[in-house]
Amino acid sequence: MSRRLGFAVLGLLLVLRLLSALSGYDPVADLTPELRSAGPSASHWLGTDHLGRDVARRLLHGTAAFVEPGLLAALLTVGIGLAAGVLSGARGGVSGAAAAWLMGVVAAIPGLVLVLLGLSIYGGSADAAAGSSQIWWIAGFCGVICAPALSGAVTARLQALIRAEFVVAARAHGISPARILFYHLLWVNTRGLVLRHALRAFTQMVVLETTLSYLGGFGVPEPTPSWGNMLAFELGVVEGNPWAWLAPALAIWLGVVGIYGLSEATGEANVG
Amino acid sequence: MSAELLLEARSLRIEAPGRTLVHDASFGVRAGELVALVGHSGSGKSVTARALLGLLPFFPGRVAGEVWVDGQPCKTEADFARVRGARVALVPQDGRGGLDPLWRVGRTIREAARLAGVDEDPLPWLEAAGFSTPGPVATCFPHELSGGMAQRAAIAAALARKSAVLIADECTSGLDVSVQRTVLQRLRKLADDGGGVLLITHDLRLLPGFADRIVVMDEGRTVEEAPRLEALVGAGRVLVEATRQIAGGRW
DSSP states (O other), X not given: OHHHXXXXXXXXXXXXXXXXXXXXXXXXXXXXXGGTTOOOOSSSTTOBOTTSOBHHHHHHHGGGGTHHHHHHHHHHHHHHHHHHHHIIIIIOHHHHHHHHXXXXXXXXXXXXXXXXXXXXXXXXXXXXXXXXXXXXXXXXXXXXXXXXXXXXXXXXXXXXXXXXXXHHHHHHTTOOHHHIIIIIIIIIHHHHHHXXXXXXXXXXXXXXXXXXXXXXXXXXXXXXXXXXXXXXXXXXXXXXXXXXXXHHHHHHHHHHHHHHHHHXXXXXXXXX | OOSOEEEEXXXXXXEETTEEEEXXXXXXXXXXEEEEEEOOTTSSHHHHHHHHTXXXXXXXXXXXXXXXXXXXXXXXXXXXXXXXXXXXXXXXSSTTTTSOTTSOHHHHHXXXXXXXXXXXXXXXXXXXXXXXXHHHHHTSOGGGSOHHHHHHHHHHHHHHTTOSEEEEESTTTTOOHHHHHHHHHHHHHHHHTXXXXXXXXXXXXXXXXXXXXXXXXXXXXXXXXXXXXXXXXXXXXXXXXXXXXXXXXXO
């Protein structure tokens, strides 16, 4: 059930992102002062926020704040975590110990602190122009902070499998160590685990963007829409349109629960 | 015997950290021959089998002495990599553990057949390993098979590899008597077709009628070699008598 729901949510997010890319949106032009905090109507399905901007359209275009950055974060997590996991789980030696140590150092620092520290050095501007590149920095840091969990999981999996009887049998059949490692151990026996952590990194990106936008100054700056800044922007408004903050809040909740559920349901199913 | 010596151990000595597992193992397997390597549990049979393929189950370890395959010494990892599978294959002791846990059985057999360059259909190999209805077995995952079925599936994969020498490490343990016989007949046929078989076992009851030669290992040494159980003396005779007592004198 969580698998189907997760796929549905992930699919929906990707479709929404595609629609937003195809439709185009100017966040500055989308301003109707006479329609501030209006309720849902035929022309504004979810009403407007307290500046008179269409909530549904902003919700749609807010997907840009995490879909591609989320994919980047997932890719980075897989790249870094897999490389470090293979080094420490299969190669060992000095390079393996160094990889495990490095992942340990990253894991020892609270993720949000590491991201804020990184953004204060490389990003951190609330300026809209700088904000477009800032989300990529957030994605980069998100990929890094999610990598140690994958690295540790891959290390443990490889250490458990590398002396397994089927590996001995495969070697005795003349299968090369490289094929055994990359195909049998990583692709056949570990890819579910990797996919699970990639989905977690994607989810983490949604949470991180929301958190940083909510904290102010570090997330996606206004007027560019993101679910995080929509929520932060409307929560304090007295007598506003409740859908202006309820819609992004529900979207964040559904997105995170759906994809996280998918990541939990992914992994150990038989593949052969 | 004048047949070509396919596999030979010469004064093999295997050391693990802090202890010597095999002190001196010397024997050979010729083309057309089924050699039984017998001995008590812990006498060093399985570790010798691994060393013959350059695959030690522990690290660090050290192997002294020589392994010869097709009249050529295997000294380096490259030498062993050249002969593994292509000339010498192994049926591991734990059949289920010897199959990729996330691959259907048929796929493991197909991969072995592909490496051997023969027909990749897994069904004939499963039949050869004693399955009368191999179709459903090919589509199972190893955990869906009983211990004995998994053991036979591992044998099928090793048969599909079409190596000149097959090392079968306790491959009949866990099988019922009729299936044991089927498997041994298949191994015997392999030898009769010109291959070599090294059958590692502690169950001497399996050997009459199948083994051409019996090599006895005791405390890490090959101590005796004879064509029949009746011809064994010393440690081999002790092993025979112990097995006879356990079997209630019925063999």
